[in-house]
Amino acid sequence: MFPAKIWREFPQRYRLEAAKCKKCGKVFFPPRLVCNACSHREFEEIKLPWEGTLVSYTIIRTPPSAFSDQAPYAVGIIETIPGLQITCQIVDADLDKLHIGQKLLLEFRLIQKDGKQGVLCYGYKAVPIDAHNS
Ligand SMILES: [Zn+2]
Numbered sequence: 001m002f003p004a005k006i007w008r009e010f011p012q013r014y015r016l017e018a019a020k021c022k023k024c025g026k027v028f029f030p031p032r033l034v035c036n037a038c039s040h041r042e043f044e045e046i047k048l049p050w051e052g053t054l055v056s057y058t059i060i061r062t063p064p065s066a067f068s069d070q071a072p073y074a075v076g077i078i079e080t081i082p083g084l085q086i087t088c089q090i091v092d093a094d095l096d097k098l099h100i101g102q103k104l105l106l107e108f109r110l111i112q113k114d115g116k117q118g119v120l121c122y123g124y125k126a127v128p129i130d131a132h133n134s
Contacts, residue, residue, distance in 0.1 A: 016050065016106070016124075018084065019043035027084045048086075052078035052126070054102040055085060059095055066112055078104055078126050088124045103129045 019031030023040035029048060034041055057076035060067075067073070074090040076098070086106070090098065104126040111123045 016048040018046050018048050020046045027081065029084055029086065048080045048084070050080075050106045051129070052080040052086065052104055052106060054090075054098065054100055054104055054126075055079050056100065057090065057098055074098055076104070076126055078106065080106070086124065088126055090126045090128070092127045094128075098128075105129055 016029075017031065018027050018029035020027045020043060021035040021038065021040050022042040022044055024035060024038040026035055026037045027046065028035075028043075031043065031045075035043075055077045057074050059072055059074050061072045063071045063073070072095060074093060074095055075087065076090045077085050077087050079085050088106070089111070090104065091109070105128075106124045106126055108122060109125045111125070
C-alpha cells in the first residue's frame with residue numbers, strides 16, 4: 001500500500017506542482033480535483049518556489065521507530081507562497097538556532113528506506129539557507 005501511494009504522488013512531489021483554482025485563486029498542494037472553497041473544478045497548474053519561510057516548528061525527541069536514528073530532529077511548517085504551507089522535516093539545521101521567519105530551502109531527498117523490502121521513500125525536506133554557506 002505504502003509504495004503504491006508514494007508512486008502515485010511522485011510526479012507532483014518531485015516537481016513541486018500545485019493547483020490554483022481558476023475561479024477563486026486558492027492554491028492546493030498536493031493538487032485536488034474540486035476546490036474546497038468554491039467547489040470549482042478547473043485549475044491552473046503552478047510551480048511552487050523552492051524557498052519558503054518557517055511559520056512554526058516542533059522538535060521531535062521521541063519519533064516513530066523508523067526515524068529513531070535521526071532524533072532529535074525538527075519538523076516545520078514552511079510557507080512558500082502566501083496561504084500555502086508545507087509540513088516537512090528540517091535537516092542540516094542547528095536546532096537551537098531555528099526561529100520563526102527563518103528562510104528555508106526545500107530539497108527533494110530520501111526520507112525513509114525500508115531495509116527488508118528495499119523500498120525507498122522520497123519527499124521534501126527543508127534546509128536552512130544559511131546552512132549552505134557554512
Ligand atoms: Zn475555488
